[in-house]
Amino acid sequence: MIIDAISLLMLGAGGFFVFMGGVGALRLPDLYTRMHAASLTDSLGTILTLGGIMLQSGWSLATVKLATILFFLLMTAPTSAYALANAALMSQGDDAPPAPEG
């Protein structure tokens, strides 16, 4: 019962953070701030959402798989954020914002 309540709460909060990340990525002014919004909320939203499902499914193979997915996502998402920021920086000078494509 309590576990149900916690997991529902986590799912709700996860959905909220995911949505806020989307809003941030859409409305913030330049690439690096958008990246900031997207990657931070991605981590928290992922943890909360997958955690909520994990609590619901109890001790089973599904939980193990979900934990694995969560682990890999937490490894790869910052890595791709790093690679993206590097690529954006490298394509321009050191502090100039990336120019529009042409």
Place this chain on the structure above:
Amino acid sequence: MYYAAAAAIIVTMALALIRALLGPTVYDRVLAVNMFTTKTVLLVSLIAFLSGRPDFLDLALAYALINFVGVLAVLEFVQKKRRPRRLP
């Protein structure tokens, strides 16, 4: 609440798509692709759980494992363009 979370994820997918359409730089689009992948993993996990067939989580696992290879390829692509063709 599951459906609320799933709806939030789909709306966020739409927002990321708008970002991908607006640009203005190609890196904004790569960022949108990145967000989109995470959202797909979450959505697939939720739906696999809701439909009661958790063995379909393999799809989410595949995305979680190999999504970053594409972004690394972007980094490599940019790096290759910047570097001189050959050593003297």
Place this chain on the structure above:
Amino acid sequence: MEVLGHYNYWVFAFLLTIGLYAVIAKPNLVKKLLGLSIFQAAVFLLYISMAKVEGGTAPIIQGGAGEQVYSNPLPHVLILTAIVVGISTVALGLAIVVRIREEYGTIEEDEIQAQDRDR
């Protein structure tokens, strides 16, 4: 819901023609290949939509329950192989485009034809 029962097929039609437009109207060869991929994806969508059965689940038989409805496995098989064939043919197309670019210095169709006329 009755009205939207054909929605998948409408999307199929639009995707198919978007891909077709890219193939016939865009002079850039890589754009043509991307259009071909969209065209292909439209066909995949058509097949998979036809395989869906209301209330069914993926055709992986679960022990016990005999009453479970499964979606049609045959289109899944055809499309599964077609996806991998699709990427390898796209790779072949890209290889040819790379060679064209090396020989002609451009991948715009009209410029290539102009160069061919001059020869």
Place this chain on the structure above:
Amino acid sequence: MDMLFGFVLLTLLVVTAVAVVVTPNLFAAVMLMSIFSLLMAATFFLLDAADVALTEAAIGAGMSTVLFLSALGLIGAGERKRPVRQWLPLSVVGITTFTLLYATIDQPLLGDPAAPVHQHVAPWYLEQTPLLIDMANVVTAVLAAFRGYDTFGEVLVILTAGLGVLMVLAGGARDRPEPERRIGATGLRHHLIPRVVGQLLIPFIVLFGLYLQFHGDFSPGGGFQAGAIIAVGIVLHSLLEGESAGRAIVPPRVLVGLMIGGALLFGLVGVAGMVLGGNFFDYSVLGADPVGSQQLGIHLVEVGVGITVSGTLVAAFHAFADREPA
């Protein structure tokens, strides 16, 4: 509710497709294409096609982006804008759309169990697979056993395309320097974070590929998906450590051998059935127990598929990545 999600995803799919065609920058178009692939996979998943969604994920998440980008590195990403007479293509496209939409009126509704597609062979496959092959995943059974001919043909197409890529890109090479002398051979070696994480994940990627390969009879998976995932693992190594290191772990000759060997294994299993007194691709005669031999045959054939697919994809990647921009 799932239906509603499906509609939203399909609408996003159309928007993305239009954007791919309209975008003037090819690099941006490739990025949009990978969003397209993600949406496609999610749609397939919602339409109960777990195996197909997994294939789309395995191909679309890594391999297709990598191939397109490494080709764009040789081609350049700009598309020149010029006024083109649009009325002819637009009218062709308009008429085609109208015809297709008109044709959908007679289609059965989505998910209608009485649709003609579901009447002919599909019920037979679903009924007979547990009896004849005793395999949970009907898709794998149909793929490798009931429609072995088709799949063999597809594998040969993949092999031919892969050999075609190698042949097309083998010609016309300018004075090619030794791999060590090129700066391009370093890969992402001086980026610490991707290198550590990538090297950590490569074993897991290959392990996951092997799991899909050998667990494909109980869950979504099989040779096609496994081959693509393992190929991504090997390609990741070349991206991180540079082309020459990537070629060192699986040399090109070995790759060609693997491509051909996999297809050959598939064909030989079929021929073995014929030699032992059955039909071509009849696995039930391979051993004493017909059901067990069917499973043995399916596993062998799937291994052949996996080897050919991963060999082809890795070889295609190397063919692009090893080339100097013109």
